[in-house]
Amino acid sequence: MPQAFECAECGNPRGLMGPCQHCASEALPEAFVDTIEINIKRGLPTVEEALEQLTEYLRMASELGIKAIILIHGYGSSGEGGRIKWAIHDALENNHYADRVEEYFFGEQVPYGSGACQALLKQRPGLKQYLKHFKAGNAGMTVLLLGSDRRSA
Secondary structure (H helix, E strand, C coil): CCCCEECCCCCCECCCCCCCCCCCCCCCCEECCCEEEEECCCCCCCHHHHHHHHHHHHHHHHHHCCCEEEEECCCCCCCCCCHHHHHHHHHHHCCCCCCCEEEEEEHHHCCCCCHHHHHHHHHCHHHHHHHHHHCCCCCCEEEEEECCCCCCC
16 A cells, blocks of 8 residues: 655654654645545544544544545444444534535445445545445445545645
């Protein structure tokens, strides 16, 4: 997988969030991809923390011209979906992120090999490198397509 982000000040590889680990720059990194994966369940956040993180990720991704996000939110251990998953689904369905998210697809809507998955991959070819997440209707992820009027990466 190619380097996704580079520090705008020192040129070293870095992540999307937080300061550069090499020079501590707080400036937005340079993006070299148009599709990213975000694991919102990392660190076991509360529902409120996860939604705040998602808001910040969407803001930064939008500013960098990211076109698609594979959002890993997990399914939960209840067998009926976890609280973070349902909170994200609810926020999307109620247009909470409509200013940045143009379309979204819950993992169970786009299982690998389905017509919906093929259409999505045709629309956003950058998603192809994330096919492992599209297995048999992965209910632990959501695909977010960001507005097309953003700056290109």
